[in-house]
Amino acid sequence: MMRNTLTVILAGGRGSRLDPLTRDRAKPAVPIGGAYRIIDFVLSNCLNSGIRRLLLLTQYKAQSLDRHIQLAWSNYFCRELGEFIDVVPPQQRIDDNWYQGTADAVYQNIYAIEPENPEYIVVLAGDHLYKMNYESMVNFHHRRGADITVGALRVPRSEASQFGVMQTDADHRMLQFQEKPADPTPTLDDPDMCLASMGIYVFSTRFLFERLCEDATDPDSDHDFGKNIIPRAIQDSNVFAFPFTDENRKTDAYWRDVGTLDAYYEANMDLVSVDPQLNLYDAQWPIRSFRPQLPPPKFVFGSEGRSSRRGVAMDSIICQGAILSGGHVSRSIIGANCRINSYASVEDSILFDDVIVGRHARIRRAIIDKGVSIPPETEIGYDPSADAARGLTVTDSGLVVIARGELIRSHESVSSLA
Missing domain, CATH: 3.90.550.10 (Spore Coat Polysaccharide Biosynthesis Protein SpsA; Chain A)
Structure with a gap:
């Protein structure tokens, strides 16, 4: 048939x-x-x-x-x-x-x-x-x-x-x-x-x-x-x-x-929930896609006594090539080739491929498109009015969205790259 x-x-x-x-x-x-x-x-x-x-x-x-x-x-x-x-x-x-x-x-x-x-x-x-x-x-x-x-x-x-x-x-x-x-x-x-x-x-x-x-x-x-x-x-x-x-x-x-x-x-x-409604791990009905030739994800810095600088991910999806270099991720999706640097925090967020999060940056309830670099000590998702003033998209629920090609300047503004 x-x-x-x-x-x-x-x-x-x-x-x-x-x-x-x-x-x-x-x-x-x-x-x-x-x-x-x-x-x-x-x-x-x-x-x-x-x-x-x-x-x-x-x-x-x-x-x-x-x-x-x-x-x-x-x-x-x-x-x-x-x-x-x-x-x-x-x-x-x-x-x-x-x-x-x-x-x-x-x-x-x-x-x-x-x-x-x-x-x-x-x-x-x-x-x-x-x-x-x-x-x-x-x-x-x-x-x-x-x-x-x-x-x-x-x-x-x-x-x-x-x-x-x-x-x-x-x-x-x-x-x-x-x-x-x-x-x-x-x-x-x-x-x-x-x-x-x-x-x-x-x-x-x-x-x-x-x-x-x-x-x-x-x-x-x-x-x-x-x-x-x-x-x-x-x-x-x-x-x-x-x-x-x-x-x-x-x-x-x-x-x-x-x-x-x-x-x-x-x-x-x-x-990223414990029992998601959509089952991606079903071998009987697989969901296929492109798998880039990248190394497996890596988590570094986790020695005893330095708990604030520890590459950790909890309740999250971490894709190929991502490096958690002393940063903390929870309830988030981290795309391929992302890097979360030391002392940074990413919570309840979606990062597309090739996103870099600088040291001490804090991100919460955000969607960050491909290739965006978040400068050190930057906060995204903690003050919706400040995010909107930067030129970022903020939904009625307070979700912050950063477009591909947007340049983030720490404590200043957002502008579109040419």
Whole structure:
């Protein structure tokens, strides 16, 4: 079944709510958990599901994402066996516009899909965190004789207005679809829960092409799957909802849209807990990524009687090449090639690759992007008003974010490097 399936991954979103982390990279390329990028979760799901033909549609700031795909993923696919992962930038082969919506992104790339002659097309968003076997969903789609199948997640009604919300019958046939409704319709069995779209779709190819071509000529359409294609298809076609089956093997189903800085921070901080909701250590459903050729992490200075100068990390993730040279780290994620110098303290924070923390510096509840150097004796995250006055991004919860390329001057100001 999966050999007749082609997957299209939408990875072109701006990710503006994650600014400044998305100033130089697309949202799917944002690092997470120290050793991964957001896109790695969807791509790992594809590989673990037996999907071997993928088109990755990019648009904004795609260079970092393109480089990561070449480094981390190209070796898993053999072109001679008909396997591939192709990064497809906007071609403007149909008109002069960039992608106008999710449906338009696929429509503008029909020319790249047709030569593969797939029976089914799986459409995925490249910026969500979850574990799922797409083969089960494709098999469900085939057995039902469906035209469209939508991945469905049960969510509290209080949170459902940020999703597409579905109503189904006992056979999972879709009866209604509301895109981000102000008053979501609850499920039939629980007035406090709703059935939300996960942005995961399986289409029968001929049906999809017909509907995309119809939608492209509609001047009133947003050219979006959730707003246009699916609601219209319910009226005259076989549209089903597929209940999310979580491969994470935890009590509660795990699916996250890390679309804001605070949501992104919380998802990372969960990973350093004793029993994280997202299991990265599952050999049965591995999450793959690029592993740079770097030495293992190193902790130095820890002799008795010098407890204030001790390279220590507790409840933390420490990546390759990092050196804790007499610094203290707790409840944090330290990226590759970082250096925490003597007497420095890093708490409840996320450091991307190549960050240097100077002696006696103190960092708390911060996200520091790649290559930033924190001068000695600098404090970040202890006084939100002072951090904001420096020009740093401070969220309503007090989380401090330092962008890539920002120059930190001790006790003074922040300016962007040219």
